[in-house]
Amino acid sequence: MSVRVINIILGSIMAIAIVLSFAATRDFSKPHYEVMPDMYHSPAYHAFEQNENTDNGRTLRPPAEGSIPRGMLPFEYVLTEEDALRAGAELINPKAPDDMNSLARGATAYAIFCQHCHGASGVGDGMVAKRGFPPPPSLLIEHAIKMKDGQMFHVTTVGQGNMPAHAAQVSRQDRWDIINHIRTLQAVAIREAAKAPPETPQSIEKNSEGAQP
Numbered sequence: 621m622s623v624r625v626i627n628i629i630l631g632s633i634m635a636i637a638i639v640l641s642f643a644a645t646r647d648f649s650k651p652h653y654e655v656m657p658d659m660y661h662s663p664a665y666h667a668f669e670q671n672e673n674t675d676n677g678r679t680l681r682p683p684a685e686g687s688i689p690r691g692m693l694p695f696e697y698v699l700t701e702e703d704a705l706r707a708g709a710e711l712i713n714p715k716a717p718d719d720m721n722s723l724a725r726g727a728t729a730y731a732i733f734c735q736h737c738h739g740a741s742g743v744g745d746g747m748v749a750k751r752g753f754p755p756p757p758s759l760l761i762e763h764a765i766k767m768k769d770g771q772m773f774h775v776t777t778v779g780q781g782n783m784p785a786h787a788a789q790v791s792r793q794d795r796w797d798i799i800n801h802i803r804t805l806q807a808v809a810i811r812e813a814a815k816a817p818p819e820t821p822q823s824i825e826k827n828s829e830g831a832q833p
């Protein structure tokens with residue numbers, strides 16, 4: 621047998637092996653041939669494909685001006701006194717003040733994000749304030765009691781003076797829940813103040829007597 625014949629035989633065997641290997645790896649869950657492709661291939665453009673129909677040749681278009689990501693609500697107030705008051709006048713707390721779920725969540729979120737400065741009762745004696753951070757004003761005095769929910773939301777969102785913004789770490793829902801919790805702290809403080817007997821010279825005397833060993 622000549623070398624040529626051997627080569628032809630070996631070549632044919634190789635060709636058959638290649639063809640058979642394709643047959644062996646065939647994915648039987650899909651048809652092998654597209655006899656009539658019809659709608660197999662969608663004519664839609666893919667996001668990053670070139671596109672001769674658009675002005676810049678891109679398929680993906682920039683979002684229309686003013687678009688916001690899904691689930692995001694814009695906050696149109698900046699860190700100014702006027703915007704704080706405007707937020708107070710315009711923003712309405714979506715959570716009812718007696719919503720038990722909101723109050724429970726507010727108490728938890730307050731303990732995590734506010735208590736270390738404002739103190740558990742809201743009086744401003746948190747651990748951070750005790751260790752040298754400029755102490756915040758009490759949340760239980762007239763200024764904070766009269767502050768509208770919307771303004772409190774503004775303070776919590778963008779900050780105020782030495783108080784840092786909390787928009788990044790406290791969700792919008794949690795911020796409203798915290799405000800409801802602060803309102804209950806204030807209600808407790810108001811009730812306690814009404815209950816406390818007025819400080820008469822006698823009562824002060826009696827108290828100091830009681831403190832004697």
Ligand code: HEC
Binds near residue numbers: 759
């Ligand atoms: C790092 C400490 C710190 C943390 C944490 C903090 N605050 Fe404050 N907060 C302050 C300081 C300081 C002020 C006073 C700001 C100023 O100079 O007017 C303040 C002021 C406020 C005021 C305005 C009070 C008023 O009468 O003007 C509100 C409302 C308030 N904080 C709510 C919150 C809430 C709600 C949280 C938690 C989400 C929080 N703060 C977390 C330090 C803090």
